[in-house]
Amino acid sequence: MATPVSDDVATKANAIKEEANVLFANKKYEEAIGKYTEAIELNPNVAAYYANRAFAHTKLEAYGAAILDGDKAVEVDPKYAKGYYRRGVGKYALARYKEAAKDFRVVVKIAPNDKDAKLKLDHCEKTVTRMAFEKAIASNEVIKKVSDSIDTQSIIVEDSYDGVRIDDGKITKEFVDDMIERFVGQKKIHRRYAYEIILQVRKYFLEQPSLVDVEIADDSKLTICGDVHGQFYDFVNIFKLNGRPSEKHTYLFNGDFVDRGTFSLEIILTLFAYKLLYPTGMYLTRGNHETDDMNKVYGFEDEVKAKFSETMFKIFSETFATLPLAHLVQKKIFVVHGGLSSRDDVTLEEIRNIDRIGKGQPGQGGLMSELLWADPQPQPGRSPSVRGVGQRFGPDVTENFCKMNDLDMIIRSHEVKQEGYHVEHNGRCVTIFSAPNYCDTVGNKGAYINVTPDKQTKLKLDYVQFDAVEHPKTQSYSNRFQGGF
Template sequence: MSSDSNGDQNVPCSEEVKTKADEAKDAANKLFQARKYEAAIEKYSEAIVLNPSVAAYYANRSFAYIKTEAYGYAVADADSAVKIDPSYVKGYYRRAAANMALCKFKDALRDFRIVVKKAPGDKDARTRLSECEKIVRRIEFEKAIVVESTQKSLAETIDVTTITVDSSYDGPKFEDGKITKEFIEEMMEYFKNQKKIHRKYAIQVILAVRKIMLETPSLVDIKIPQDSKLTVCGDVHGQFYDFINIFNINGVPSETNMYLFNGDFVDRGSFSLEVILTLFAYKCLYPNSLYLTRGNHETDDMNKVYGFEGEVKAKYNDAMFELFSATFSTLPLAHLINQKILVVHGGLFSRDDVTLDDIRNIERFNKKQLDQGSLMCELLWSDPQSLPGRGPSKRGVGIQFGPDVTETFLKRNNLDLLIRSHEVKENGYVIDHNGKCITVFSAPNYCDTIGNKGAIINITPDLKLSYKTFEAVPHPNIRPMAYASQFGGLFTQ
């Protein structure tokens, strides 16, 4: 249920109806505490329908929407809360949190200032304000010092040969300057023990992948050989121990055990560096058997908020994050399996005439391609909906597309199926749109709170699909978003 169905907020109601509304709100609060956020949203909505003039109902539902990553709806509910009661501090706080999640830092800053002005004794709000101010200042500074496009980036100028490896380093090393299967296996064990590989090897892995990706089209064609299978994995979000459990369940990557990881490798989980270096190393070892799609979290703005930037800088340095940023912008946007199954991170488009050639021709290295309304933005951000047609995004970015939109797109492009990720699902996957749109999500117990299963899809050369689901496995006692500065707790309080 979207937050635009709020009714008339000024309609008076009886004491009996007010009591029923409060009962619905209390039930919603209990569901929220039990982390049953979708059910809580339904109950908050019930309270709002009964009594649409209570700011707290909207603010509470806004927080539940934040929990389900429906940030667009969360902003709308916070708007309603402060419209009903301009003095209601929590409404501004929720709107600030949702706008931070959307990387709308100036909008968030405006609301944090209001919160601090209305509640000067709130130390938490002051901390959030200070952090938000730092981000806004840094973005303005970065804009001011943008170098001319003719000047080469660090990724193009760094000289790895000048970096020496100390004799005390006991981790995995390249053999004759090459990434081997043994190197990757040793690296994964090293990561499991919470150690980091030498920065020289990390840089070499990143640069090697970037070189491959610069020569890769925006839409990659995949042909599954007769003696092989392809496994499509959804978001893994820095949950390294769950990520390597996929290999325990389904086998490690090889020339015949092919993988396609469908975006959102990093952020939220606090072992994102380990995930992405493992994926990049396997991509170097098996360039024609392991594939990587860019997700909406392989972007600078998201990495600032959700932890990856902080993690890389904590474990290595600023320059290392710059290299990752330069490499993320080279990742392809879609994969076409045996000419019949399209795999994208988010979803479809705001218009019906988009062809596969349009996707192939996206100039993905241009950051303006990420702007709202662009094909690239919609590929990374859109979500399916059950109703026909299109609707505004619950996230505040991209669109929502119905079964008729999927059907039209598939017919136009002579395709059988759309596979996408981008959304947590209770059982790890969901089949929508009359079997034509499948969502797969591979981070079980997402953020250590949701309790969902993870899933993967095995695809045979004759395009038969089978699903494997799995539970979360234990990991070291480091909370999700541990490197997300002060905003790590913004979406949990």
């Protein structure tokens, strides 16, 4: 039942909604959400207010909140197509394809000329069908790893290939330098060498625990980077500003290497090659985007298929499942992509022993998923995540985890920050984000942290900000859902 409001209140609410629309157009999404909320509090009877707020939530990747606003929009007006549309986009973003298809089906029924909704519905239905087929196959036979079926020695490198070659399977600095230059020039490496890099790094990570120790020598430094999300030219700029990985300069990239940007393949091959070149000079944490669900939605799967093949994507998937879930720097700094668990009794040893390889995909619940998806909150305790997966944790949760495990602090990524980094929870929780002007729209700075040993303070942390650089304009590999995301 609608809540009665006067004409004056309705007019005022509409004016506030228009203010919110201006903020949204200027990419000030958090402020826009605040204004839409004001409009809703004055007049909760307008479905468009909820749908507009849902759209702003999707811009901030708060898909759980977008779904809830979609629920409210269709509750207020069951014939409001955009309410179903926004809810469907939120569900698709969380890989809930069957539920998303139901919403897009309603949109098509209400607005039969909506080509975008038809496209989304078609893709959802095909995805559901394919997943059901794959599940049926998996239940009837033991699925062999695609990684085990590739014989790189049988792949011929043509004489016309003009890049540096890998001899006897050994990655050299000359090869990595040449590969980066090829990528800058938008050229590929030969598929044989791409396969060799992925398969070698997978073999390496298969032998690693889920929590990896990182030590910094007295004459060395460690650089911790957050999400880079396929922004290859900004990624390379980090090395220009801060120096390339070496035996004396270690890097730790904290997840979300791929998706969103259009040069994810170039980033992940570079990171993998550096890991092989300098095993203790490059560390990689798995992020929530090094997963099948996210790769199907946000472009990495389509990018790899376009640049190489479906087989190569499958091998990437199998390799992502081997990536460590967290790192422990000098036994004092816990580095993880998302954050802390919904439980208070989680120890470092439990994290170290997670069977990440046996599990493969993290799913949407449990410790492994929480490490990849959780976010901090300013208030004490825990609360449901606006993302729709994982949960939020307060300063008391961080404090308890650090005390129980004898840690100084945690460093995590997973969230865009306007200044590139954010310190909270009394200095015990730091977010680092390394994709400046995220998705070419947000206007944020990127940042990284240089960590060096210091005899007095044990570890010294220097925060370095940087701006986005120019890059080739290419079409997004996830553009089929660009309208909803």
